[in-house]
Amino acid sequence: xxxxxxxxxxxxxxxxxxxxxxxxxxxxxxxxxxxxxxxxxxxxxxxxxxxxxxxxxxxxxxxxxxxxxxxxxxxxxxxxxxxxxxxxxxxxxxxxxxxxxxxxxxxxxxxxxxxxxxxxxxxxxxxxxxxxxxxxxxxxxxxxxxxxxxxxxxxxxxxxxxxxxxxxxxxxxxxxxxxxxxxxxxxxxxxxxxxxxxxxxxxxxxxxxxxxxxxxxxxxxxxxxxxxxxxxxxxxxxxxxxxxxxxxxxxxxxxxxxxxxxxxxxxxxxxxxxxxxxxxxxxxxxxxxxxxxxxxxxxxxxxxxxx
Ligand code: BDR
Ligand code: CA
Numbered sequence: 001x002x003x004x005x006x007x008x009x010x011x012x013x014x015x016x017x018x019x020x021x022x023x024x025x026x027x028x029x030x031x032x033x034x035x036x037x038x039x040x041x042x043x044x045x046x047x048x049x050x051x052x053x054x055x056x057x058x059x060x061x062x063x064x065x066x067x068x069x070x071x072x073x074x075x076x077x078x079x080x081x082x083x084x085x086x087x088x089x090x091x092x093x094x095x096x097x098x099x100x101x102x103x104x105x106x107x108x109x110x111x112x113x114x115x116x117x118x119x120x121x122x123x124x125x126x127x128x129x130x131x132x133x134x135x136x137x138x139x140x141x142x143x144x145x146x147x148x149x150x151x152x153x154x155x156x157x158x159x160x161x162x163x164x165x166x167x168x169x170x171x172x173x174x175x176x177x178x179x180x181x182x183x184x185x186x187x188x189x190x191x192x193x194x195x196x197x198x199x200x201x202x203x204x205x206x207x208x209x210x211x212x213x214x215x216x217x218x219x220x221x222x223x224x225x226x227x228x229x230x231x232x233x234x235x236x237x238x239x240x241x242x243x244x245x246x247x248x249x250x251x252x253x254x255x256x257x258x259x260x261x262x263x264x265x266x267x268x269x270x271x272x273x274x275x276x277x278x279x280x281x282x283x284x285x286x287x288x289x290x291x292x293x294x295x296x297x298x299x300x301x302x303x304x305x306x307x
Contacts, residue, residue, distance in 0.1 A: 003116050004247065005030045005109050007064070007102070008240070009037025009123030009166075010047040011076070011084030012220040017122055017240035018048065019213055020305040022055040024248055030109050030117065032061045033102035037123040037169050038076045039084035041066045044123075047084050049095035054216060064102020064127035068170035076165055081223035088219040106131035107138055114141040120247045121147045121177075122240040124166050129173035132180045139181040148243035149174060150260070150273040152188030153291055160268055164189040167262055168271030175262040184287035186260070187246050188273070192239035195295045198225070199235045202299060206306060214306040238302070245298045246290055252297035253290045259283040 004027050008014040021027050032052070034044045041063055048061045067073055081087035106127060110117050119142055121128055128145075131138060149166040157163040167174040178184065198206070198221070206214050225236035246253050259281055261274040276283065 001026055001028050002118060003028050003030055003113060004118050004120055005033070005106065006120045007033045007035060007106065007123060007127050008044070008048060009035050009039065010044045010051065011038035011080040012086055012224050013238050013240040014038070014122045015047060015051045015085065015220055016217050016238060016302070017244035018051045019055055019217070020241055020244045020248065020301060021120070022052065022057045022059065023305045027248060029057070029059045031105055032059060033064050033105050033127050034061060035064045035102065035123045035127045036066055036068070036073050037166065038080050040073065040075065043084055043092070045097050046092045046095060049097060050090060050092050053095065054212070060098035062098055062100045062102050062105045065130065068124060068126055069129060069172045071170065074169065079224055079227050086220040086222045086224070088222060102127040103130035103134060107135040110138045110142045111135065115143055117142055118144040118146065118247055120244060121145065121149070122243060124170035125149065125173040125177045126170045129176040132176060132182070136180070142182060144185060144247070145182045146185045146187065146243055146247040147177070148187050148240050150186055150188040152186070152190035152289060153256070153275055153277060154190040156190070157272070158189050160270065162268065163271040167273060171262050171264045171271040174271065175264050178260055178262055178286055185246065185250070185255070186287050186289045187243040187293070188289070189239055191290050191293055192237040192242050193233060195293045196238040196242035196298055197233055197235050198238065203235060206303070209303065209307055211307060217306055241302060242293055242298050245301045246293055248301060249297060252294040254292040255288045255290050257285040257288050259285050260287055260289065
């Protein structure tokens with residue numbers, strides 16, 4: 001069994017990634033820590049609690065950062081819906097979380113099981129940066145850190161020409177995490193739009209499963225699907241789920257090891273990944289970046305989780 005700790009700004013694609021982990025037979029999810037991002041913190045907590053309940057899981061949900069480290073929160077409700085879950089009429093209120101502070105839960109979980117925890121980061125990296133600043137020794141103690149963030153070696157951005165939302169939303173946190181020495185594996189938005197697009201054919205295949213979870217996955221994606229079709233994709237893409245697929249089964253990935261920085265300026269450079277493909281910076285590589293993930297493998301894992 002693998003032990004996952006998941007940090008998430010729970011909205012539509014995060015929720016699908018949670019289903020994949022919570023329902024995988026080889027994965028134990030130790031806890032969910034929540035960060036503001038796609039939606040405000042309280043909404044993200046409720047969205048996570050709803051998803052956990054739907055999966056019949058009793059994993060604990062812990063609220064974390066309400067704001068990015070140094071910036072005002074700018075959500076992605078235009079992409080995921082006002083409630084982050086496609087505005088499809090789900091009852092997303094009134095459930096109780098387990099308390100605690102997200103960053104403390106990250107520190108305690110990792111230090112409580114040195115070498116055993118895979119941390120999966122599906123939102124802005126605020127909670128992870130705070131956890132690292134509080135206890136830098138987590139960088140040595142964590143087994144793997146799989147991050148959905150940045151735009152990989154191919155670009156492009158989804159919130160500005162070159163920046164991806166999770167890095168853009170809290171670039172200072174992302175800059176701290178990429179330089180932390182943690183064993184990072186990065187799955188960027190480029191991988192999502194190349195290998196995880198829900199085309200009409202795949203949409204129909206998911207619908208044909210005809211289960212509560214397949215209906216859930218499609219309903220919560222209805223706003224993001226309109227957005228994605230509007231920008232010219234062949235369907236909505238699933239960035240957090242393909243990052244989760246990599247966390248579950250890294251054998252289907254091609255990766256390269258190099259140095260990446262995160263730009264912390266404003267305007268078009270905010271949150272842009274500085275990818276040193278040819279070693280010009282002279283800096284040691286700091287992460288493994290996924291350059292391709294098998295679509296078949298991804299959709300196989302997805303279908304298994306929704307069935
Ligand atoms: C990332 O940003 C969010 O909108 C998604 O949940 C995903 O984590 C993609 O850029
Ligand atoms: Ca997310």
